[in-house]
Amino acid sequence: MLPDEIWDFAERLRAEAVPVVDRYFRAADLAVEHKADVSPVTRADKAIELRWREMIAETFPDHGIVGEEGDTVGADREFVWVLDPIDGTRAFIGGFPLFTNLFALLHQRKPVFGGICAPATGEWWLGQTLGARRTTFRGQPLGSRPEAALNTCVLSATAPDMFSAAEFERFDALRAACGDLRYGADAYAYGLVALGTVGVVAEASMNPWDFMALIPVIEGAGGRVTDWAGAPLTLESNGTVLAAATPALHQAALDILTD
Numbered sequence: 001m002l003p004d005e006i007w008d009f010a011e012r013l014r015a016e017a018v019p020v021v022d023r024y025f026r027a028a029d030l031a032v033e034h035k036a037d038v039s040p041v042t043r044a045d046k047a048i049e050l051r052w053r054e055m056i057a058e059t060f061p062d063h064g065i066v067g068e069e070g071d072t073v074g075a076d077r078e079f080v081w082v083l084d085p086i087d088g089t090r091a092f093i094g095g096f097p098l099f100t101n102l103f104a105l106l107h108q109r110k111p112v113f114g115g116i117c118a119p120a121t122g123e124w125w126l127g128q129t130l131g132a133r134r135t136t137f138r139g140q141p142l143g144s145r146p147e148a149a150l151n152t153c154v155l156s157a158t159a160p161d162m163f164s165a166a167e168f169e170r171f172d173a174l175r176a177a178c179g180d181l182r183y184g185a186d187a188y189a190y191g192l193v194a195l196g197t198v199g200v201v202a203e204a205s206m207n208p209w210d211f212m213a214l215i216p217v218i219e220g221a222g223g224r225v226t227d228w229a230g231a232p233l234t235l236e237s238n239g240t241v242l243a244a245a246t247p248a249l250h251q252a253a254l255d256i257l258t259d
Helices: 006-024 043-059 089-094 165-177 188-195 214-220 247-257
Strands: 032-034 040-042 064-067 079-087 100-107 110-118 123-128 134-137 140-142 154-157 180-183 200-203 224-226 241-244
Touching: 006 043, 006 100, 006 110, 006 123, 040 043, 040 089, 043 064, 043 079, 079 089, 100 214, 110 188, 110 214, 123 188, 123 214, 134 188, 134 214, 154 165, 154 188, 165 200, 165 247, 188 200, 188 214, 188 241, 200 247, 214 224, 214 241, 224 247, 241 247
Parallel strands: 064 079, 154 180, 154 200
Antiparallel strands: 032 040, 079 100, 100 110, 110 123, 123 134, 134 140, 200 241, 224 241
16 A cells, blocks of 8 residues: 555655755756766756655655665665656756656555656646556546547657667657657656657656656556566666557557567
8 A cells, every 4th residue: 555645745745846946947057067977967956856865764764765866775675766856957957848856656666656747837747556546637637548549649759869779760660650759858748648648658778767757647547658568667677668648559559669
């Protein structure tokens, strides 16, 4: 069972990130550093994750934490949080508003609760898959999405350079089968999958903190998320992600990626 206070706690996590974002987003004094893998990190990334870690330790001291900007603590515990304080850091640095704050709760290594929060647009999604499945958008319940054909739906990915040559060949085959392609939305695109305005997201080179929060949100709204082989995503997954607004769309996209 999920902790009783999890939905209220998720709202607190979301709210705590907002003043940090307000302080640094499009700020002239935003300092940018680069990590060992050359990816950028800002004071906002670090400040949000630090505060979230403090809140989790205070409220759920027996929970583990895996975060993009800090050390892993208790990854083998029954409940583990996976944190990405700012997904789309490059967008944040450039002043683009589609960056998100992501958090997920794993139970026995499976994602069962997640949040996608877009503070610059005032939008947020929360979803759960343990017990009664449900997803909310701005606090209001989302129902299952109506069926749509693959050739009418929007496909999204962050950028073409996230794929290897072999992966891009498969992705391009999927693109040809879809109605449109949009790049550049990062994790925000997965919120749109939950809404049903984007039909499919296919990505690669993803880390657990990039995708764990997205799974309960989309699956709580009736969609499906796996890797490109159709296997459930785990902390050890290979970095490919396929998300779709409905199981039928997911299967149609998967058939192309595995052909």
